[in-house]
Amino acid sequence: MQLPNGVRHRLDYLNRSRQEALVDIVRAIVAEAPLFVPAMPGTGKPMSVRMTNCGSLGWVTDQERGYRYQPAHPLTGNPWPALPQALLDLWDDVSGYAKPPEACLVNFYSDEAKMGLHQDKDEQDLEAPVVSISLGNACLFRVGGPVRTDKTMSFKLSSGDVVVLGGRGRLCFHGVDRIYPSTSTLLKNGGRINLTLRRVSL
Numbered sequence: 001m002q003l004p005n006g007v008r009h010r011l012d013y014l015n016r017s018r019q020e021a022l023v024d025i026v027r028a029i030v031a032e033a034p035l036f037v038p039a040m041p042g043t044g045k046p047m048s049v050r051m052t053n054c055g056s057l058g059w060v061t062d063q064e065r066g067y068r069y070q071p072a073h074p075l076t077g078n079p080w081p082a083l084p085q086a087l088l089d090l091w092d093d094v095s096g097y098a099k100p101p102e103a104c105l106v107n108f109y110s111d112e113a114k115m116g117l118h119q120d121k122d123e124q125d126l127e128a129p130v131v132s133i134s135l136g137n138a139c140l141f142r143v144g145g146p147v148r149t150d151k152t153m154s155f156k157l158s159s160g161d162v163v164v165l166g167g168r169g170r171l172c173f174h175g176v177d178r179i180y181p182s183t184s185t186l187l188k189n190g191g192r193i194n195l196t197l198r199r200v201s202l
Contacts, residue, residue, distance in 0.1 A: 109193075141175075
């Protein structure tokens with residue numbers, strides 16, 4: 001399978017022990033910055049994922065103000081938890097980018113959740129890649145080109161896989177078509193966690 005130029009799939013990048021360590025990190029993040037349900041701009045329709053963030057900035061969306069980055073949790077008003085060293089190290093290893101990430105978006109997918117095709121383009125620094133980490137149940141990941149009508153392809157992402165969208169692939173449309181229940185024992189109640197590391201400012 002030939003992925004779009006700039007899109008890299010690191011199969012089984014994280015072994016089981018590193019996955020478990022990241023789950024513990026995510027639990028600590030969620031304890032400090034609770035999961036919330038984001039809403040689509042304009043319509044206010046709730047997304048099927050729950051999310052939170054860590055880092056100096058966090059990605060949020062709501063009906064009134066739309067997609068944006070902000071330094072505080074939208075419900076608690078508290079600053080996001082700091083980016084843990086394990087994620088900074090992972091970025092250094094796979095991103096090929098000198099500046100550190102400023103945001104880690106934490107998405108939790110139930111087994112019924114999905115994510116429509118979209119571009120990650122709310123960042124000022126589009127030279128920096130987006131690094132995506134999969135934990136828990138496998139998903140069917142879809143990726144296309146920089147135009148929504150470009151041809152797409154789909155492939156399975158399993159727990160421990162990492163995807164990097166960089167270079168010419170930085171603005172490729174991508175999404176999650178479905179979750180495959182009971183394909184991982186990492187999360188005791190099922191579902192999938194996706195961690196997305198992003199550099200926001202120039």
